[in-house]
Amino acid sequence: GENVEQHPSTLSVQEGDSAVIKCTYSDSASNYFPWYKQELGKRPQLIIDIRSNVGEKKDQRIAVTLNKTAKHFSLHITETQPEDSAVYFCAPRGESNYQLIWGAGTKLIIKP
């Protein structure tokens, strides 16, 4: 089955700096690549996603880039703010249209 790895597991950045989280997957057939954010004690929420026919997608301070050849995609957050503190999960599509395979998560800490 699909193997998904996220790096780093914890990332601490100064407020206002940028953060990058990388997700590596094994299934070359994956064609859908979302990122979810989960604040402490809350439910996961989709923040951005990309499909395999697109290399990059931006939404204000958040962007996702995809390298299908190398089988990895990355979350970029610019001008980080305290409310960006959370755990971020990548979850590429698995064997079917209904299966997402979740990474172990990256805890992002924004230092004031």
Next chain:
Amino acid sequence: NAGVTQTPKFQVLKTGQSMTLQCAQDMNHNSMYWYRQDPGMGLRLIYYSASEGTTDKGEVPNGYNVSRLNKREFSLRLESAAPSQTSVYFCASSERGTSGSGHTQYFGPGTRLTVL
């Protein structure tokens, strides 16, 4: 518009007891999902229902059963709870699968289950 709701919020069971976790969505979504989240890990799919009347196994189905009662409701049953099933359980729904628009999964608030 409540989105996805789950009951109960918290539950403590003894080994061998049974219980049903309830989930309902009011977004008229076709697809529903049950996940478990263990500390320091991502979510793992237990079962999903692509549409009303169908259910399929996910990554970790052993020890669980599901029922898609109607389009709105999708329940998860633990027949004989074990300590390994201590986890946070999330229900989610989406308009459809990942192949087109309407693929975003919306999550409920979760049920924190402890099995002693």
